[in-house]
Ligand code: FES
């Protein structure tokens with residue numbers, strides 16, 4: 036009893052026949068072969084699967100692929116533009132915001148959502164904003180600094196654009 | 200070695216670009232056409248006899264290709280091996296089948312395996328398998344398990360005691376008899392679940408034509424997995440390639456050799472198709488090894504002035520239902536040997552009972568044995584200080600091994616390489632402003648506020664080695680490491696290391712070392728690891744050994760390359776090799792720096808081989824196997840400052856200061872990161888994480904909803920600093936930094952909270968120090984008054 040869905044992922048439109056029970060994360064990983072989005076749990080706790088759907092962060096292990104019909108999705112693979120890393124990717128690299136890297140795509144996508152809603156977050160707001168994402172390696176301090184780096188850079192860019 | 204350009208620089212990590220763009224290749228990301236999905240059905244009971252298994256319905260389900268039970272695999276798979284067999288401990292290794300044959304012994308023991316065209320179908324089919332169990336009584340507590348009348352897991356392991364291991368130095372009985380005070384305490388170092396964010400996984404691809412097996416798996420030590428896989432399947436080592444390049448965290452839990460990957464291989468071989476197994480998080484909680492789980496009875500002998508004269512420990516270590524790969528070594532050698540800590544303790548005696556229970560097997564978890572020893576010592580230091588009315592800092596200082604006395608041999612026979620324990624302590628006191636804090640604490644107490652400060656002055660054994668010691672301890676392997684440095688004709692360099700980083704950043708730090716040794720640009724050095732098809736036999740990454748041991752191996756290999764290059768350069772420049780100077784990638788004639796051959800020119804000449812010196816073979820490639828003469832002993836002082844809310848028992852972290860001495864540092868940014876992560880894990884043990892079983896052996900904390908892995912807002916900001924005391928045992932003078940944070944932080948946090956609770960007369964509480972536990976202790980302390 037497959038169902039047809041049309042989804043735009045990282046700017047490319049896909050039409051697929053999927054089982055109604057297929058999770059979005061498995062659709063991204065197994066059908067579209069976008070393996071940057073990870074699966075770290077089965078209780079919607081870890082956030083490794085976070086992607087941007089219609090402008091907001093969602094845990095793609097908690098969304099059915101059929102629910103994404105007609106949606107616009109950005110995954111970690113779609114964040115860099117024209118070979119330029121996104122300021123968040125740059126921040127994680129500069130500030131050593133990752134070790135094993137498994138939580139990283141989810142962390143970055145969550146932070147993307149956070150900075151979109153709050154371009155100038157305090158450290159406390161960042162830590163609070165990351166509560167749905169678990170990292171076992173870094174102890175979070177450098178993740179916070181990575182996001183601060185990106186926030187500074189993005190605000191700088193926005194200010195420069197506004198001043199032109 | 201002179202500190203050169205790359206050594207000591209916080210170079211950005213070279214592994215990051217693929218990880219921040221979603222292009223890393225973890226095991227679950229491997230895609231092969233025709234792959235079947237494997238799901239393992241696990242026992243819901245802690246102890247039961249399997250009366251019958253009916254797989255007929257499952258076999259008929261859509262997409263199902265095959266279903267296997269324990270009996271089906273008995274001939275194709277030998278039992279899961281145990282590879283650390285401590286001698287003289289009356290060790291009994293029970294048979295551990297990849298799938299249980301007639302009895303299950305913990306919740307999570309494998310019962311049947313299903314392969315189907317996709318994961319959803321395999322899961323449906325697993326749910327349709329009918330197993331009839333006959334329940335048996337279960338035991339989960341290791342002390343109860345040794346008592347008469349306790350349920351027995353195995354007919355041939357009386358009192359569930361797998362081993363009793365002893366170690367003694369000096370005369371503990373005399374020390375206890377002659378002591379001014381004897382301080383005794385029972386300490387529980389509770390069970391933890393490693394919880395790497397990447398669950399374990401395996402992709403097995405057996406090619407029936409060539410007889411070759413390729414196995415991608417989540418391993419910290421791929422060659423060990425290859426060796427053991429060969430042993431259990433009979434496939435020759437030469438026909439097995441294990442690949443574990445990107446691994447999403449391990450913390451010890453990806454050292455052991457598990458049933459999951461064995462089953463995947465057996466089925467791939469049986470069906471001739473690739474098989475993928477990825478555990479879900481629930482499975483990770485029950486079927487990947489746990490850590491710690493000690494009960495320690497401790498007696499410390501001390502003099503009135505605070506001098507510690509002896510320590511006696513009787514420990515009960517919960518091994519779980521079977522002995523995992525390295526498990527027997529963790530609560531014995533890795534614990535017992537470290538019971539002198541940074542202190543001069545002339546009389547030490549330890550007895551460890553390794554007990555089998557109806558729980559998930561335990562094994563190494565970040566620190567492995569050393570956090571347990573450090574916890575015992577650091578908790579006892581505070582108890583001794585409290586009994587004698589001394590400052591906990593002064594008791595520690597009084598007992599430190601002085602820096603002039605290194606190398607120093609402790610009563611447990613280890614020889615510590617180098618140390619300056621006071622320097623690290625003093626630096627930490629300075630950062631935290633100790634005297635000032637005590638004044639603030641007093642003022643706060645007068646207002647009914649509970650401030651506390653806790654110390655942990657630790658030493659750990661790292662860079663696990665040498666192989667001879669491994670043999671004496673019954674470890675069924677060597678503790679050396681290998682490296683091959685291959686220079687290509689263009690002068691670009693590939694380094695093949697037996698270490699297998701999984702977050703530690705050695706693709707970067709190792710390249711820094713080689714770039715320095717050969718004077719080539721960092722970008723010209725490629726680090727290859729984690730693929731047994733490419734690297735020389737290696738021992739892997741654990742015990743903070745990769746850089747100390749693996750890094751040394753590649754330094755020596757690079758130096759052999761450099762020396763061969765010097766011979767070629769001398770020949771081309773028509774001088775004697777003794778007249779050649781090598782500096783920053785250039786070979787030149789002593790006193791005539793313009794007569795020069797670059798490293799790249801020499802590499803080209805080595806491969807053209809048109810004009811080689813006599814007796815020098817073509818090519819430029821060297822391998823070195825490095826077996827250090829000793830371990831390394833990093834140390835330091837961690838200080839935690841907390842405030843406890845007496846109304847709720849809630850702990851607030853005010854400061855966390857870590858001063859570590861890991862010897863010389865290749866990449867400070869990476870070492871700081873290791874320390875941060877380690878602190879978070881150790882601190883989480885003190886206040887958040889605990890694995891809880893009910894009496895029937897059900898794991899109550901079996902999901903991320905129930906097991907309190909810390910989030911970003913649950914941990915403090917870490918203030919990290921270092922002192923530098925190089926080690927003489929390797930050419931870089933570095934000691935290893937992977938576990939210091941975890942080892943040091945747990946007692947620092949506990950000591951801080953107990954210090955805060957001092958006004959209530961509370962001297963000890965077992966972890967985790969949750970608000971509820973603290974609040975209750977406060978209430979009880981007030982009942983008496
Ligand atoms: S996979 Fe853990 S929250 Fe989605």
Ligand code: FES
Nearest residue numbers: 134138170171172
């Ligand atoms: S970097 Fe390993 S889990 Fe976050």
